[in-house]
Amino acid sequence: MKNFWPSPLGIDRGERVRFVAGAVVGVLVTALLGRWWAGHGVGGPWLVASLGASAVLVFGMPSSPLAQPWPVLGGSAVSALVGTACAALIPDPALAGAVAVGLAVALMVPLRCLHPPGGAMALYMVLTASDGLHLPGLSVLLNLLVLLAVAVVYNGLTGRRYPHPQRREQRADAQSGGFAASDVDAALAHYNQVLDISRADLEGLLHLAGRAAFQRTLGDIRCAQIMSTPPLAVAADASLKDAWALMRAQQIKALPVMDASMVVIGIVTVADFMRLANLDVHEGLGQRLKTLVLGRSGQPTTVGAIMSSPVQVAQVGQHAMDLVPLFSQGGHHHVPIVDGDHRLLGVITQSDLMRTLARALQVPGEAAAHTAAVAPPIPLAADRQKG
CATH class of the missing domain: 1.20.5 (Single alpha-helices involved in coiled-coils or other helix-helix interfaces)
Incomplete structure (x- = not known):
């Protein structure tokens, strides 16, 4: 029985006022002009009853596919023609009304002009014909055109785009939200x-x-919660030999470079060593790298000479998810985490962020059932700085 209970519409008071006022204005303007036209020789009733239902759609749900100009005009026109034809061909009004509504819907779907008030229009045509009345198409058309004109102006003035776009513009980052247009299809x-x-x-x-x-x-995870601490770092005047030995001993791929005040001034990575050792030439790479580290190649011998500077850093209180663009698009693999004085507090790597994402995206039931079997041990600071 709970499915019979109405659910809230989810609109605030301001939207309700906008909706109601629009319906009043739309029907009033249409009625006044319709009555004026009726007094100047336009035959038929000066207001069509199904216009009230159309007003609910164009003012209350201006983004609905059922409320767009083509469904309003096309759906009503098709339904009026179908109702007129059924009234002329089927003597029994009950059968004619049922057939008219069914045929109207059957035609509105392939014509892409499905409009619920169209069903009322088809039935109304049958009933008025059985009473010996005649409903000229001109009065219907004028009613609908005026209502649509008021809807365009009123919705625009109240912050609702009408006609409403029915398809999103395709952009280069269409799949950045986790799904593509084809997935929606x-x-x-x-x-x-x-x-x-x-x-x-x-x-x-x-x-x-x-x-x-x-x-x-x-969104509430901060850099302080996932960074590697205490961080491993070197001074700018440290030798390449010492820096390389520390990186190999700790099995890490990057070291922040600091000055005497512990302020981060750069970062040195394995890629920096490889670049100086002429990585493009594979023959003898190991020997060239050894010569570089030992300072026998005539090239720079200190970390400060080969480090990347300035370096991209993040604040300790910054949202961890702010680093996603740096890792995914900026080409960074290690981001030093600093305090307000730019002093080093930790390091976040791609691996740290991936572990955070994996834990956050786990299905709770699966995580609880399989934590003992699949949860990795908490890594040491040196291990977490790998990546």
Whole structure:
């Protein structure tokens, strides 16, 4: 029985006021002009009853595919024609009304103009014909055109885009949110039901939901929580031999470089050593690297001479997820973490961030069931600085 209980619409008071005022303005303007036209020779009723249902859509749900200009015009016109034809061909009004509504829907779907008030229009045409009345198409068209004109102006003035875009613009980073447009297409095909929401809005909502979930699970993690401490570092005047020996002994690939005040001034990596040893020429690379480290090659002998500077750093209180672009797009593999005075406090590597992501994205039930079997041991600081 709970499925019969209505769920809240999820709109605030301001949106409700906007919705109600729009419906009042739209129907009032259409009615006044319709009555004026009726007094100047335009035949038929000066206001069509199904216009009230159309007003609910164009002002209350201006982003709905059912409320766009083509469904409003095309759906109503097709339904009016179908209703007129059924009234003329089927003597029984009950049967004619049922057939008219069914045929109207059957035509609106392939014509991409599905509009619920169209069903009312088809039925209304049958009922008015059975009463000996005639509903000229001109009065219907004028009603709809005025309503749409008011909807365009009113929605625009109140911050609602109308007509509403039905597909999102494809951008180069279309898959950055975790799914692509083709994934949405596949989900819609599997759902196989009419959705009263535009494809653009659906895709946008999915992106917002994904971002909210990402922020909920990962957004509050700070660099201080995942950085390697105490950090391993070297002074700018340290010899290449000492720096290389420390990196090999600790099995790490980078060392922050500090001055006498513990302020980070650069970073030296394995890539810096390889570059000076002419990595492009593979023959004798080991010997050239050994010669470089021992200072026999005539090249720089201190860390400060080969380090990368300035170095990209992050603040200790900064969100850890702020480092994702640095690792994924900036080409960085190690980011020193500093305090407000730029003094070194720790290091975060790609491996640290990947471990954080993996733990945050684990399914809770699976994590609880398999923690003992699959959870890795907490690494030492030196191990965590690898990567």
